Amino acid sequence: MPIVAQSTETTDWVSRYADEVVAEWERRAQESKSATDVLTVASGLSPSGPIHLGNLREVMTPHLVADELRRRGHTVRHVLSWDDYDRFRKVPHGVAGVDDSWAEHVGKPLTSVPAPKGSPHPNWAEHFKAAMAAALAELGVTYEGISQTAQYTSGVYRAQVLHAVRNRAEIDAVLGQYRTRKPAKAPRQQKPVDDAELAAAEGSGAAGEEDSSGGSVGYFPYKPYCGRCEKDLTTVTAYDDDSTELTYACTACGFTETVRLAEFDRGKLVWKVDWPMRWAYERVVFEPSGVDHTSPGSSFQVGGEIVSAIFGGRQPIGPMYAFVGISGMAKMSSSKGGVPTPADALKIMEPQLLRWLYARRRPNQAFKIAFDQEIQRLYDEWDRLAAKVAQSAAGAGEGDAKAVLPADAAAYARAVGTAAGELPRTPRPLPYRTLASVADITAGHADQALRILGDFDPRQPLTSLDEVRPRFDRAEAWINTQVPAEQRTVVRDEPDAQLLASLDDADREALRLLLDGLDAHWSLDGLTALVYGVPKQLAGLAADAKPTAELKAAQRTFFALLYRLLVGRDTGPRLPTLLLAVGADRVRKLLGA
Incomplete structure (x- = not known):
């Protein structure tokens, strides 16, 4: 419909x-x-x-x-x-x-x-x-x-x-x-x-072109293409209104020709x-x-x-x-090579998202299309809108804080389909940033990607990558074509023995709490609660404690330690996704269990 x-x-x-x-x-x-x-x-x-x-x-x-x-x-x-x-x-x-x-x-x-x-x-x-x-x-x-x-x-x-x-x-x-x-x-x-x-x-590309091809005849609104070299570097030198006889000369090759404009079709206004x-x-x-x-x-x-x-x-x-605009790229024109085309955008994003970017902004409003990390934020925004539209359709009232605004609902409707019907969509649209992280970590191994995504939600396990396509394919293409090699994620093969040996008692206790909770929290939501909860436990806070500046600082320090032990740098994909990708046994090995 x-x-x-x-x-x-x-x-x-x-x-x-x-x-x-x-x-x-x-x-x-x-x-x-x-x-x-x-x-x-x-x-x-x-x-x-x-x-x-x-x-x-x-x-x-x-x-x-x-x-x-x-x-x-x-x-x-x-x-x-x-x-x-x-x-x-x-x-x-x-x-x-x-x-x-x-x-x-x-x-x-x-x-x-x-x-x-x-x-x-x-x-x-x-x-x-x-x-x-x-x-x-x-x-x-x-x-x-x-x-x-x-x-x-x-x-x-x-x-x-x-x-x-x-x-x-x-x-x-x-x-x-x-x-x-x-x-x-x-x-x-x-x-x-x-x-x-x-x-x-x-x-x-014609906005700045000459508005006449006339020479001695004065203004002339028609420009012939040369009969010898095919170029439009021609000047009309004579024209008779009664017979429509036209003579032109080509400045490129010197060719001159007389034709009857009433029978001539090799030129344009x-x-x-x-x-x-x-x-x-x-x-x-x-x-x-x-x-x-x-x-x-x-x-x-x-x-x-x-x-x-x-x-x-x-x-x-x-x-x-x-x-x-294109995030991170200089001003472009189609007369220069290397500019992103719609085909380029559709390699890394679904048609619905690209349609939405044009539908939600008035024509006189400038906007940007992201080829860099910003695409993840755009997808998050798109998914939030989709959830609000679905909630509104299920009966959320106008006074509901999560109710979608009419103009936003209209932009969404124009993005997901046309008067002829809906565009094909991903059956299970998992978060783009999660799919990108999985694609990054698995480096083209479909079986590994399916294993990780299968643990995403144990209540509704994924049985085939087709359920997350084409979004997964777009995220994989983004990782492979737009993310610099130095920013790609490479999981360590062996534990960092030197770093593990240098840890103090507080760091060792944090790792123990994480490792002890892996099996009971092995899902995306569970691991999210676990990695954020370990610093709370160390501080003697309840699991639902509101974050303070000190707690946030402790969490950042803990996250950086995990990244160094798992991928050898201070940052990387979201930790819950990374842990799922690495697998429980390998996590235990790299964290010194």
């Missing part, structure tokens, strides 16, 4: 935008006899390189709004324009199978650039589209993908191209208003996500005309925009005037979306 978000009662941002989209759609229906029953939202991505987690906001924002509208019973079309007919601007660094020789393809359409060496895909664009499409499928994002290469080269936009060229003087006048203005500051955003901010709004043309063609009601496209005088603002004045359409409503 679909997960139903409380759209009429929540104040979450998705519901508010859905309300605005319906209102705008109804206004358009009243004003136009050609209105349709299908409500269109849109995204645009350029496969110019790895499509990173900032670009994902371009898709997730309209996806979440579209899904809310579907929950309400509307027929929604989510158009995802693959801007694969954009020019290849520069060679991204750090992409496997790519070297400096790709620089010879700068200026060509992305679909005319060879794929990286070893790729099974026919060209550059398809190579990077494939990884994103697979990630979107795993995230439960449904959309209608439109290749702009196919649209332009098949002549779908031919009428729109000819219309724009006929009205080039009017387009030039609109653009001229901004060329003569003093550049305005971009809209102020909230404070970026420290030094790990990510410019999420690269869009097609410049970005500031192309985007509003598509708004009108697809009847887009909602589309978010990145920072580079929404600052004053940029393509979104100019496009709003061009779409109405030239194409008889309307600018979509939609927010400007903010930065997405």
